[in-house]
Amino acid sequence: MMPIIHDIPKAELHLHIEGSLEPELMFALAQRNHVQLPYGSVDEIRSAYQFHNLQSFLDLYYAGMSVLLTEQDFYDLTWAYLQKAASQTVKHTEIFFDPQAHTDRGLAFETVHDGIVRALTDAKTQLGLSSQLIMCFNRHLSPESAMDTLHQALSYKDTIVAVGLDSSELDYPPSLFQAVFEKALEEGFLTVAHAGEEGPPEYIWQAIRLLKVSRIDHGVRCIEDPALVDYLAETQIPLTVCPLSNIKLCVFDRMADHNLKQLLDRGLCVTVNSDDPSYFGGYILENYQAVQSALNLSQADLLQLAQNSFQAAFLDELQKQSYL
Ligand code: ES4
Ligand code: ZN
Secondary structure, eight states: OOHHHHHSOEEEEEEEGGGGOOHHHHHHHHHHHTOOOSOSSHHHHHHTOOOSSHHHHHHHHHHHGGGOOSHHHHHHHHHHHHHHHHHTTEEEEEEEEOHHHHHTTTOOHHHHHHHHHHHHHHHHHHHOOEEEEEEEEETTSOHHHHHHHHHHHGGGTTTOOEEEEESOOTTOOGGGGHHHHHHHHHTTOEEEEEESSSSOHHHHHHHHHTSOOSEEEEOGGGGGOHHHHHHHHHHOOOEEEOHHHHHHTTSSSSGGGOOHHHHHHTTOOEEEOOBSHHHHTOOHHHHHHHHHHHHTOOHHHHHHHHHHHHHTSSOOHHHHHHHO
């Protein structure tokens, strides 16, 4: 391994906190909360993690969350991720959460939010790790449900910096959520969206033009549209790429086929992130390592990726400079 991968300060910008739920914690929380899981052991959970596309993953991802019930559960989940991130020299992290996946099970928005934020606050003081929180709308649910969720978030403008769009991409174009994102922007939230993971370049254009996103999550299918690649290079709208996720969900057959190096060489603001580390077999360090060895990245490439991660973060210029 190139030691600089571990040692260089990094920001993580694409991390679903519910996707950091390790089988051990899932099992422990199931016992603590008397929740019945369809697995008899931690090993059984791990061996179920074999996916052939985004949907086959999402089915297990939503099922796994059934063990998360209390504010302390969300604290424990978030704290475990933050400790792991700090141990890999992540200095700043921007965390997604999926409130609808919890409020639809009867939990209060506040329970989810408060547990996560309490861990983020502790990470700042105890680990020197700064953070931002991004609330995602699930695109397989209705725009009305998203709008209702946005209304609930209006009391939390101090702790939620942006709104995002995640879950099943195909058949759910960004245009469906234009009104929700317009309202979010009016209320002062920044916006991001998953686009071009499984969906076509057109969905990336829609995220840019209709949802006014500051970053594209994934975005790897931009390569099919040369005008879009030119536009991303020119505007430096960042892509939060998740290499191990892309392999586990069969977006690329093998890491050697991944287009991250091509996008980097084309001058795009590409970043490396872990997405759902518990389900995809690695945190940020393992993602950097996997692309470095499969794509033969140089030390300069690695430094560029780490620098891009701070450049793309929702930090002011002074904060960015302090990390670079
Ligand atoms: C996700 Cl990999 C991915 N794509 C879309 N939505 C998601 N939610 C959690 N992980
Ligand atoms: Zn994601």
